[in-house]
Amino acid sequence: MQPEDLNWRIKDEPGETFRVHRSIYTDEEIFELEMSHIYEGGWIYIDHETHLQKENDYITTFIGRQPVIIVRGKGDDYRGYINACSHRGAKVCRQASGNAKNFVCPYHGWVYNSSGKLLDIKDKDRGGFPEGYLDRDYDLVPVPHVQAHHGFIFASLNPNSPPLLEHLGESARFIEMFANESKDGLEVLRGRSTYTHRGNWKMQAENGVDGYHVDVVHASYFRLAAERAKLAAAAKGEDGVKAIQVNLTDTDNGNYDLGNGHVMIWTDIPNYRDRALGMQYDTLEERVGKLEAKWMAGRLRQVLIYPNLILFDGISTQLRSWNPIAVDKTEVYAVCVAPKGEPEEARERRIRQYEDFYGASGIATPDDLTEFDACQDGYNGRLAEWHDFDRGMGRLHLGADKFAEEVGITPVSSASDFADEALYHGEYRHWLETLTKGIQAEQETAHGA
Amino acid sequence: MALDAAQLKEAATELLLEEADTIDQRRWDDWLALFEEDATYYAPAWEGDDDLTSDPHQEISLIFCGNRERMWDRVWRIKSNLSSSLARMPRTCHLVTNIRVSDVSNSALKATANFRTETFKHEEKDSTAFFGRYLYDLKRTGDQLTIQNKKIIVYNDIIPRQMDIFNI
Numbered sequence: 001m002q003p004e005d006l007n008w009r010i011k012d013e014p015g016e017t018f019r020v021h022r023s024i025y026t027d028e029e030i031f032e033l034e035m036s037h038i039y040e041g042g043w044i045y046i047d048h049e050t051h052l053q054k055e056n057d058y059i060t061t062f063i064g065r066q067p068v069i070i071v072r073g074k075g076d077d078y079r080g081y082i083n084a085c086s087h088r089g090a091k092v093c094r095q096a097s098g099n100a101k102n103f104v105c106p107y108h109g110w111v112y113n114s115s116g117k118l119l120d121i122k123d124k125d126r127g128g129f130p131e132g133y134l135d136r137d138y139d140l141v142p143v144p145h146v147q148a149h150h151g152f153i154f155a156s157l158n159p160n161s162p163p164l165l166e167h168l169g170e171s172a173r174f175i176e177m178f179a180n181e182s183k184d185g186l187e188v189l190r191g192r193s194t195y196t197h198r199g200n201w202k203m204q205a206e207n208g209v210d211g212y213h214v215d216v217v218h219a220s221y222f223r224l225a226a227e228r229a230k231l232a233a234a235a236k237g238e239d240g241v242k243a244i245q246v247n248l249t250d251t252d253n254g255n256y257d258l259g260n261g262h263v264m265i266w267t268d269i270p271n272y273r274d275r276a277l278g279m280q281y282d283t284l285e286e287r288v289g290k291l292e293a294k295w296m297a298g299r300l301r302q303v304l305i306y307p308n309l310i311l312f313d314g315i316s317t318q319l320r321s322w323n324p325i326a327v328d329k330t331e332v333y334a335v336c337v338a339p340k341g342e343p344e345e346a347r348e349r350r351i352r353q354y355e356d357f358y359g360a361s362g363i364a365t366p367d368d369l370t371e372f373d374a375c376q377d378g379y380n381g382r383l384a385e386w387h388d389f390d391r392g393m394g395r396l397h398l399g400a401d402k403f404a405e406e407v408g409i410t411p412v413s414s415a416s417d418f419a420d421e422a423l424y425h426g427e428y429r430h431w432l433e434t435l436t437k438g439i440q441a442e443q444e445t446a447h448g449a
Numbered sequence: 450m451a452l453d454a455a456q457l458k459e460a461a462t463e464l465l466l467e468e469a470d471t472i473d474q475r476r477w478d479d480w481l482a483l484f485e486e487d488a489t490y491y492a493p494a495w496e497g498d499d500d501l502t503s504d505p506h507q508e509i510s511l512i513f514c515g516n517r518e519r520m521w522d523r524v525w526r527i528k529s530n531l532s533s534s535l536a537r538m539p540r541t542c543h544l545v546t547n548i549r550v551s552d553v554s555n556s557a558l559k560a561t562a563n564f565r566t567e568t569f570k571h572e573e574k575d576s577t578a579f580f581g582r583y584l585y586d587l588k589r590t591g592d593q594l595t596i597q598n599k600k601i602i603v604y605n606d607i608i609p610r611q612m613d614i615f616n617i
């Protein structure tokens with residue numbers, strides 16, 4: 001595929017229209033390019049440090065299609081290796097997680113240390129190797145970059161990736177804000193949820209910052225919450241969940257294109273004191289100040305850290321990441337994240353609100369997944385080629401609005417409505433740029449060779 | 450006259466199978482009525498291969514209903530016609546086997562069983578299944594048995610699109 005085979009699929013006419021050709025969700029060749037140049041060609045989110053606490057703690061996972069071992073070294077030092085033995089390629093580590101000084105390959109017993117260095121070849125002395133064999137480099141192939149920012153671990157298979165903080169750009173502000181909700185940082189709670197859906201991964205990335213679908217897709221959720229509150233009031237009892245409300249008419253709300261594909265939506269929460277963090281609003285405000293407390297506890301924020309993480313901080317608190325399995329299949333990993341050391345009552349509130357909404361066993365998420373699958377089916381209607389992201393285009397404002405200025409970020413663009421779709425322009429401009437550069441780099445390598 | 454051991458096992462088996470039928474036949478109110486008002490319904494999440502969570506107040510569960518009202522929430526949603534994931538309600542079929550009874554007292558007993566639930570999804574023209582283990586605390590009131598607690602351990606916990614009270 002050439003850059004010009006890709007370009008026409010994004011119609012970017014500022015002030016007029018922004019359209020995407022639906023083949024970007026269905027084309028196998030484009031999917032391959034995405035895997036090579038987005039997932040295996042740049043920074044992606046790996047995990048939270050909760051799962052890698054001590055030296056030599058490790059997890060095994062995938063970067064795009066490539067199996068990797070991620071190891072914690074001393075302090076905040078992380079490293080990673082392709083999980084494939086230098087001997088004949090067997091996965092060296094089979095466990096999902098653990099702590100190990102050495103990895104012994106289960107196939108023929110080669111031994112590596114946790115820095116990926118080959119320590120021993122079984123029966124080396126009887127090897128009958130050609131001359132110089134033992135001088136060759138048989139260490140595990142390293143992952144070029146593994147780095148954490150406030151406990152959020154990212155990695156890149158591309159040696160030429162920019163520094164992590166440059167990649168995160170303005171989105172780093174919201175990672176830091178989240179991490180600072182307790183003076184001791186965040187912890188991921190035990191209890192994981194993994195689910196799959198029959199839709200392209202980009203819908204997962206779009207949906208977490210889609211304010212437009214909320215009241216329609218989640219009608220059953222919000223109606224139920226209202227019903228529950230009504231019944232509890234009539235019985236003079238307690239509403240056991242105190243679900244978070246979303247109201248766009250009487251609140252401040254908006255969205256930002258944060259650059260590098262990162263985008264976010266935000267809105268003030270009417271019943272923010274029903275949130276776990278809101279229950280401790282006054283102490284929080286004392287520690288972090290008025291503005292920070294407002295953003296942390298009073299304002300729903302959903303931030304897409306491109307390409308595979310969404311920070312959800314509103315209905316409850318979730319880290320949602322994913323890995324594309326095929327052009328029409330995505331695997332999603334969802335965990336609840338919480339400020340360390342929060343009071344028991346708040347923790348319980350957070351958990352109940354989380355389970356109520358989130359996860360494929362929750363009351364809301366399956367409705368989102370159903371829509372992704374329905375879109376994927378719709379995209380097979382090849383005669384219906386395009387859709388636009390024009391909602392909100394008329395109020396798009398380049399640079400920072402007053403809320404962005406207050407919180408100290410300089411977004412590419414700002415807009416004053418949570419339900420806008422123009423924020424996707426940033427996502428897809430980045431997508432096109434990344435794939436185009438990837439194709440060009442491939443061609444340079446091919447010509448150079 | 451109080452039930453003897455064989456009759457008690459028969460009654461417990463009947464209750465478990467009736468529960469499965471109420472769900473597959475979508476008799477939701479009958480399903481709720483099998484549970485005590487303060488019953489818990491608990492499907493813990495896994496943390497690792499052999500590491501199942503066990504404290505729904507500190508850890509995330511796949512589903513945790515701390516009383517029958519939270520179970521009613523799920524029923525309300527199914528009946529509401531407001532959820533697109535339920536617009537074409539899947540057909541389900543619960544297979545409940547390996548039923549055993551233990552810890553019998555005058556007021557309570559425990560029952561365990563294995564399950565496999567097939568879910569036929571119309572949109573996908575395909576079915577998926579969850580399987581695992583049920584652990585029940587049953588309450589005895591005279592000859593009558595009701596469900597005090599139900600714990601559902603789902604062994605295949607990578608969820609294709611949806612898990613709810615009707616397909617586990």
Ligand code: FES
Nearest residue numbers: 085087088105108
């Ligand atoms: S493949 Fe690992 S030792 Fe042979």
Ligand SMILES: [Fe+2]
Nearest residue numbers: 214217218368
């Ligand atoms: Fe949603």
